[in-house]
Amino acid sequence: MNRPARFTLHPDFTVGAVNPRLFGSFVEHLGRCVYTGIHEPGHPTADAAGLRTDVLELVRELGPTALRYPGGNFVSGYRWEDSVGPVDERPRRLDLAWKTTESNRFGLAEFIDFVRKAGPEAEPMMAVNLGTRGVTEAIQLQEYANHPSGTELSDLRAAHGDKDPYGIKLWCLGNEVDGPWQTGHKTAEEYGRIAAETARAMRQIDPDLELVASGSSNSGMDTFGAWEATVLTETYDLVDYVSLHSYYWERDGDRDSFLASAVDMEAFIEKVVATCDHVGAKLKSEKRINLSFDEWNVWYMEKPNPHPVEDWQEAPRLLEDVYSVTDAVVFGSLLIALLRHADRVTVACLAQLVNVIAPIMTEPGGPAWRQTTFFPFAQASTYGRGTVLDVRVDSPTHPTAKYGEVDLLHATAVRHDDGTVAVFAVNRSQTRALPLEVLLSGLGLTELVEHSVLADADPEARNTLTDQERVVPHAGEGAVLVDGTLKATLEPLSWNLIRLA
Ligand code: AHR
Secondary structure (H helix, E strand, C coil), rough: CCCEEEEECCCCCEEEEHHHHHEEEHHHHHHHHCCCCCECCCCEEEECCCEEEEHHHHHHHHCEEEEEEEECCCHHHHCCHCCCCHHHHHEEEEEEECCCCEECCHHHHHHHHHHHHHCCCCCCEEEEEECCCCCHHHHHHHEEEEEEECCCCHHHHHHHHCCCCCCCCEEEEEHHHCCCCCCCCCCCHHHHHHHHHHHHHHHHHHHCCCEEEEECCCCCCCCCHHHHHHHHHHHCCCCCCCEEEEEEECCCCCCHHHCHHHHHHHHHHHHHHHHHHHHHHHCCCCCCCCCEEEEEEECCCCCCCCCCCCCCEEECCCEEEEEEECHHHHHHHHHHHHHHHHEEEEEECCCCCCCCCEEEEECCCCEEEECCCCHHHHHHHHHCCEEEEECCCCEEEEEEECCCCEEEEEEEEEEEEEEECCEEEEECCCCCEEEEEECCCCCCCEEEEEEEEEECCCCCCCCEECCCCCCCEEEECCCCEEEEEEEECCCCEEEEEEEEE
16 A cells, blocks of 8 residues: 555644635737637627637636736737727737737737626736836826726827726736847846836836736756846836746656656745845845746647748647646646745746647637636636645655655645635556545545546647537545545546545
8 A cells, every 4th residue: 555645734824815816817919819719700700899708708718817918028029009999900910029929900909908807806917018118108007997088098098998997916027038039038137127127117007006026937947047137127116026936747758757847836936035045145235026827738849830831921820739637737736836935926827828839729610619728727716716725745755856855745734714625636656546635634624525536548638629628627536534544546647636524
């Protein structure tokens, strides 16, 4: 019999409250995320605005909160003026980021309409272009979007049909400006200055905005660490968050390391927290900068695109990864990593929402369906609200090439306001079922409500157009709650939700 993995839960030992924005997502003008993803006039399910209601239904089931827009790399060439006003008068433009043609048929007003229909907690998270543009265009966009009336740009919004301001609270100051691939790429000093000046001007209009400074594109960047320190030294009093981006994929068939990707994600978070607090200490500031992990996912970025695409096409099939059960288990583990750091990660965006490395896929003129990664996100967004309990696991380990000895169990637990608890757990072993024992101390829990499992005899199983429900969660077997101890068995390579009342 395998040694069980164990941990103890107690209501007095907590990480912090979960900010609902931890369950954000991302809509970029990239491939088919917007066009034929969320927006497809003429589709049998399209509403009067051209939004696919089949997709909206799945989005509401998924439960994303903050929706980041319009990029991504796209934002570094974004001309917001092109995306407002009568659709027929909007210009077609080259999008340098993805070498496509942007029709601007979907723009700011359409996005706000989408957000309003995307669920009660959905809110816009707007990025400004600090690649090819700067302070002036950022405050013009802010005036157009948020100022009530009585100025040229706020009155223009009203003339375009939206009398009420959009009330966008959360703004990103550019995107991945440290990356040489970024249009308008800058050094940390250059970016720190323009971010500070833009933040200052935006706050002159509205001191209550929440602003995100662009951190490193990933923790492997040569400038990682130094970038954050320089940018935050310039912007510390002017911003609320620094961003983190990270994508994971299986390399060279090393599945055990891939399954341990959250080890890297947690270390990344902790290094950025340390850098923020170091800058705060240097500046003798009482203020705390939080983390906006506004791009995270599994993404096979090195795989050739299986779809033929020519330069400057409109809405081609780009980044349409089809996720396996294995990918969904890693994805769930990344969600656990975010929850385990909920005290400092107060915004996070799953990149992206539809078709582009996404939990929801669509076919033009055809159906919309859930990828394997849909399920961990929907379950975490539904049951991951409340206070994260401090989970310190005592787990069997196994060796990985990339991260050394790694716990087989990766877990967190969230206590809801009504006293019920959700345990989220991943078994990283590809071959061994993992017995789990959780001592429930002082929580008054007596009922096992549900053990839901995402696992499959075929770790490569996926949902596709022709087999849309090949992978769905199933009920776990044998879990019990006796005398204040939860006992369960976690299937090999599995994502688990265990609900207790
Ligand atoms: O999410 C896809 C791309 O990944 C984004 O446009 C960019 O910010 C990142 O490199």
